[in-house]
Amino acid sequence: MNRKLRMGMIGGGKNAFIGAVHRIAANMDGLIELVCGAFSSHPDNARESGKALFLPEDRIYLSWQDMIEKESQLPDSVRMDFVAIVTPNNAHFAPAMMALEKGFHVVIEKPMTFSLAEALQLKKKVEETGLLLCLTHTYSGYPMVKQARQMVKDNVFGKIRKVYVEYPQGWLSRLSEKDGSKQAEWRTDPSRSGKAGSMGDIGTHAAHLAEYISGLQIKQLCADLSIMVEGRALDDDGNVLLRFDNGATGILVASQVAAGEENALFIRVYGENGGLEWHQMEPNTLLVKWLDQPTQIYRAGQPWLSTYAKHNTRTPGGHPEGYLEAFGNLYRNFALTLIARLDGTKPSPEALDFPTVADGVRGMAFIDNVIRSNESMEKWTFFEVEGEGNC
Numbered sequence: 001m002n003r004k005l006r007m008g009m010i011g012g013g014k015n016a017f018i019g020a021v022h023r024i025a026a027n028m029d030g031l032i033e034l035v036c037g038a039f040s041s042h043p044d045n046a047r048e049s050g051k052a053l054f055l056p057e058d059r060i061y062l063s064w065q066d067m068i069e070k071e072s073q074l075p076d077s078v079r080m081d082f083v084a085i086v087t088p089n090n091a092h093f094a095p096a097m098m099a100l101e102k103g104f105h106v107v108i109e110k111p112m113t114f115s116l117a118e119a120l121q122l123k124k125k126v127e128e129t130g131l132l133l134c135l136t137h138t139y140s141g142y143p144m145v146k147q148a149r150q151m152v153k154d155n156v157f158g159k160i161r162k163v164y165v166e167y168p169q170g171w172l173s174r175l176s177e178k179d180g181s182k183q184a185e186w187r188t189d190p191s192r193s194g195k196a197g198s199m200g201d202i203g204t205h206a207a208h209l210a211e212y213i214s215g216l217q218i219k220q221l222c223a224d225l226s227i228m229v230e231g232r233a234l235d236d237d238g239n240v241l242l243r244f245d246n247g248a249t250g251i252l253v254a255s256q257v258a259a260g261e262e263n264a265l266f267i268r269v270y271g272e273n274g275g276l277e278w279h280q281m282e283p284n285t286l287l288v289k290w291l292d293q294p295t296q297i298y299r300a301g302q303p304w305l306s307t308y309a310k311h312n313t314r315t316p317g318g319h320p321e322g323y324l325e326a327f328g329n330l331y332r333n334f335a336l337t338l339i340a341r342l343d344g345t346k347p348s349p350e351a352l353d354f355p356t357v358a359d360g361v362r363g364m365a366f367i368d369n370v371i372r373s374n375e376s377m378e379k380w381t382f383f384e385v386e387g388e389g390n391c
Contacts, residue, residue, distance in 0.1 A: 001339050006035040008071060008080035008104075010064040010095050011087035013039030013049035017183065018109065019086045021327055022136075023053075026084070028328035031335040035059060035080055038067040064095045072102040081338065082107060082132070088186045089194050093118040096133070100125045105132040105338060107331070111204050111367065112360030114194050116386055119357075119364040126357045132341070134334040135355040135363075137208045139265060141326035141333075143300045144286040146353070147309035148269070148276050149213045151288070157271030160214050163242065163250035164268040167206040168258035172198075172236050175229055188234050196367045197234030199225060203254035203370065204363040205265065208355070210252065211362065213276075214269055216244040218366070220380045223373040228257045240370060243380070284320055311350035330354050361385060 007026055012019015019039070026032040036059035039049035043062050050060030061067035071079045082105035085095050093113045096106050100122075112135055113119045126133050139145060152160060176184035186192040187201050194200050211217055220243040225235040236257045242250035258264075265280035270289075277287040286298040300309070301317030312329045314321060336351035365385040373381035 001343050004033040005031060005082065005335055005338060006078075006080045007032050007107075008067060008083040009034060009037040009039065010067070010083060010085045011039065011091070012037070012084075013042075013045045014052065015182075016086070021324065022084050022086050022107070022331075024324055025327035025331045028325070029332045029335070031332065031339070036061065036067060036071060038062065038064040065098065068095065068098050068102050068104070071104070081105060081342075085109060088192045089200070090114045090192045093122060096122055097125055100129050100131055100133075103129070103131070107134045107136065107334060108360070110135055110137055110208075110355075110360065111194065111200055111363050112357070113364060116361070116364040116368045119361045120386060123357045123361050132334065132338055133357045133360070134330060135357065135360045136327065136330055137205060137212075137355040137359060137363075138323065138327050138330065139205055139209050139280060140212050140355055141312065141329035142278075142280075142283045143305070143309045143313045143321060143329075144278055144283060144298065145209070145213065146312050147286055147298060147305050148267075148278055149215070150306040150308050151276065152213060152215055152269065152271070156273075157269070157275060158273040160216060160244075160246065160248045160269060160271045162248060162268075162270040162275075163210050163214050163216075163244070165206045165210045165250070165266075166253040167202045167255070167265045168253065168261040169198075169202065169256045169263060170259045170261040172229065172232075172256035173259040175231050178231070188232055188236075190233055193234065194367065195234075195371050196225075197227075197232070198236050198254045198256045199223075199238050199240075199370050200234075200367050202256065202265075203238060203240075203252065204366055206252050206254055206267075207366045208359060208363060209265070209267055210242070210250060212355075213267060213278075214244065214248070216246055216248060217362075218250075218383045219243050219245045220382055221369055221373055222380055223370040225370070225374040235374075238370070238374075240373075283322060283326070308350050308353060311348075 038061040040046040083099045084107040177188045222241040225238040237255040240252040268277045274290040284300040288296040333354040337347040340347035
């Protein structure tokens with residue numbers, strides 16, 4: 001292919017946090033260019049955002065419907081190749097469905113949809129069209145997360161027995177949604193965020209990371225959710241006991257009222273012979289622990305790491321690679337896979353390693369099952385994916 005992939009964006013206008021992150025990530029490897037956008041439901045904001053990004057006026061749209069429809073009518077040599085959807089949860093499903101129906105690939109924020117029913121419909125549409133969907137579970141893009149997953153997959157630690165994953169934040173320790181915080185407003189609003197608060201926003205990240213690294217799937221869970229801040233409509237703290245499909249057990253904690261914490265996601269996975277530990281706020285380091293020898297410190301950028309870790313490493317050892325680079329890895333792998341498809345070639349296994357619509361369905365099922373367990377008097381709730389039977 002002798003050109004860049006052409007990206008459109010829905011949402012992510014002026015003062016929106018995640019839109020800028022997506023644009024930086026997409027631009028990081030020179031494989032993608034932003035060609036159009038419907039950046040806001042407010043016309044003035046949409047126009048100003050597009051102009052600030054130096055887009056031509058005829059490619060700045062005032063609605064996502066108008067953008068998808070008009071882009072689909074442009075010649076193949078001009079129109080966007082895929083769309084990035086970076087809106088709140090309640091505005092994911094409709095634009096994703098229309099984009100797929102019009103022949104566009106999709107990159108979408110998590111949680112993938114507003115409900116499990118929508119997620120299942122979206123999965124069916126992806127399967128019908130054969131188009132690509134990348135779900136931006138950022139933390140699976142870190143080099144040392146790739147290394148951890150590959151070591152487990154290579155059976156270095158033997159059969160996995162225990163998974164601990166914790167995601168504490170403190171930014172919602174007060175009723176920030178009533179003090180003008182736009183990020184807090186939509187995340188704590190059931191009409192925009194869905195039926196879960198902290199478990200939807202960050203619990204899905206923790207669940208995805210647990211399944212991604214361990215290679216296992218949650219089979220049963222026992223959840224206890226709380227609203228710690230008086231006046232809040234959705235959970236801001238929760239604990240979940242897990243049982244996996246190989247018999248392993250686990251604990252998942254997601255809290256946005258852990259006052260003083262920033263973004264302290266970390267995970268520990270233990271097998272018969274040893275285990276590993278990874279912290280998001282120290283992402284270049286992976287601790288590898290053994291039953292009968294000293295703990296080892298694995299660092300990003302080393303030549304003896306797995307091909308998956310090296311493929312997702314951008315700088316020599318000792319140069320920190322963080323959130324933006326991990327985000328960029330998702331975009332690069334998606335782009336390499338799409339470019340290979342357009343060229344009629346086969347992408348590498350490393351390029352194919354990004355979250356898909358299947359991960360999105362698992363995330364929405366996690367939310368549903370956690371809420372169902374929390375409301376039940378039964379100790380264990382079987383993890384169900386509606387329409388697909390028990391997992």
